[in-house]
Amino acid sequence: MPFVKATDAAIPLHVVEAEACEAFLTTLPDAARNWAAQQGFTGALGQVLTVPDAAGQPLMALFGFGTSAKRARSRFHMGTAAAKLPKGTYDIASGLSGRDLEEAALAWLLASYKFDRYRKPAVMGASLVAPKGIDAARIETIAQGEILTRNLINTPASDMGPQELEEAARALASEFDADINVITGDDLIPANFPMIHTVGRASTRAPRLLDIRWGTAGPQLTLVGKGVCFDTGGLNIKPGGSMGLMKKDMGGAATVLGLAHMIMGVGLPLRLRVLIPAVENAIDGNAFRPQDILTSRKGLTVEINNTDAEGRLVLADALTLSDEDDPELVISMATLTGAARVAVGPDLSPFFTDSDTHASALSKAAAQVADPVWRMPFHAPYEEMIEPGIADLDNAPKGGFAGSITAALFLRRFVESPYIHFDIYGWQPTAAPARPAGGVGMGARAVLEALPEMLGL
Template identity: 50%
Template structure:
């Protein structure tokens, strides 16, 4: 893990009393809060011109020159919109030390989480000065649970940020083994001739690379518990294949394993919480490379499910490997099946980098996801599985084409392609994530990001801990 901020931790009353207070201020409470400072502190605020507007920060010195208090501006309680992750800005503003919340922000749990996640740095190749910031868990906040969420998000960010020369299918398998081993999950891997026979679409996408493709599969929990299955797209690098991407589009393709990273992060949260579910995680891990044996446009292959697929575009490889993995997952009729994939640029055009779309036919599940996404400040938005667009996937030589014709509704047609391979799951939801933050935001540094996992984790806790 490379989180520069110490995980949120619990402390006794003595430690809390010594910690530096953080006051969350807005126009309504600014006067009453500043009266609690001594005369020197109030004079410092006046001289510095501090205003209690959202995102403004003041480090108030004590008479001995040490830090006496921190004031941080947040929105008014009755503001129409509030950024519950805004306190994450503090991660890069606070000097080393131990801190506590002296009053409540809009959401103490999310404020603490945002500060911790904002302290993330990817230090594998470039060392930075270690920070020594600690935050005492606010009253009523479970420090152990927050630490597990922080560890999961950090894992996903680390995997997405690692360049492909150091993270191929074999290394992704190693990462999955580490997660499974930490929680006593049972893991198996299908590769080589067995993969070619049992999961032909995973095989053909990865066969052009010298780094062998594989399907990673682990299970955890009691078989009698509700079956929850996570499927994550694990394309460790995507050249686009013979339909090669331009250099600008290929630049960030180390993040094309973002779906796998998200699935592993969520799996860690679930297992650390010991949710009463029977969890299964499937990660098809490949590199979509170019060689004399790469799959070609207009090739036709038979999937694990028996559906024949014509290759309309070798750069639409993610849905191919997911198709075989979803077919396997669907065979055991899970209660809930969730897949994550950095699948389409069309999703980014529609909703931008911060809001992943999701697709499901289950209206109740969709409504619950939207509630959880808002509550967890983990934004999501539902797009339709619009069945009339299935005609865009028609082909005269196979059952289905892997790329929609006409260039419209790319995210929807990709979801409709995947839906062809899901029949028996009681509920299924597909997430078309970006897994990347282009410019730093509070609690979300630039680089790899774990999207949707926290919202789904909250939904699963609500659903299965009753």
């Protein structure tokens, strides 16, 4: 739901911190103050109260903003107000400014998200007037990019295979007048994308490489997203409990498409390239096998010690391609390892980079836009763990230690350009303000905010 235009009928919404609640209430008319006291409004985080006028119509609405300590434990608090307030048009009248106001506005838009492709669309409730003092068009663009990511991840694999992911990429390219090229099926072999073809060849749905280009001037940014539309684990088949969420294994692709929407929508002055290896890791007579040795686009050989570590294989070929036109920055995003979830849980986006400058820019930006990230190390002493001896690289080192780091080190072998890798989850396990359970973007808003500093825009 976009912002709405201001009208005389808009209901003033006051955001009230717990510490300032008593003082705020003294500024209200007697009837409104008494009503708030009778309803027990204290400014506690998440409290919502509609104050009626003498005719019983809404005079104003109050939203409790709690204490700074309480707010620090979550984010997107205004999403609670958007969900709880009765139907109507609201205008934030007091209590927020600067970054807090931007976050509140975005939270309101994201709180309206419902994945209703397979059921009757939900009736939209409260709407918000575009707050004064923010770039409303930018916030709407960011929300649209996030909603694109959520919709792609939430769509089951029956309706989101490589072909459907291609269609989504084509729709995005068309929207922003970008160029797109797709290499499909057996054409991947003469085009020298052997590992993308190998991982996807067992599926009835052909593997492909999606390649979007936009912009004609400025530094080049290349985004690479893991597009494994469903992952059975291959011949190292996953147990049922681990396969249940594998529709989200294309979360990296969904996130870079959402990020690309944001970048093009706000018009960043750069040249953008988006590469997505789109495959389904299935089981058939021609599926690749444990102990196979594959030769990558870069020429490095890879021993397959687990067919369920397929994401790094398709990314490797795409990363090699990304490097071939010398971009100023390459960023990959992938739902790559369970080890990353063990390390930081589902809410943080771990990232790897050799650049302290890029790491600092990302961490600062993440704090500003409420999109938390955490730097992980490209730890050189672990390089030996991905060198099996029989081939150049091992796709699944034994031992179980440092799985996210060894996966990142594997990917780094295929990139010479400045490189950042995100090992994201792409899923909200339990509902939170403005983030219903299900697919979710991670890291994209932090990257968008950091790009001007990282690329000197």
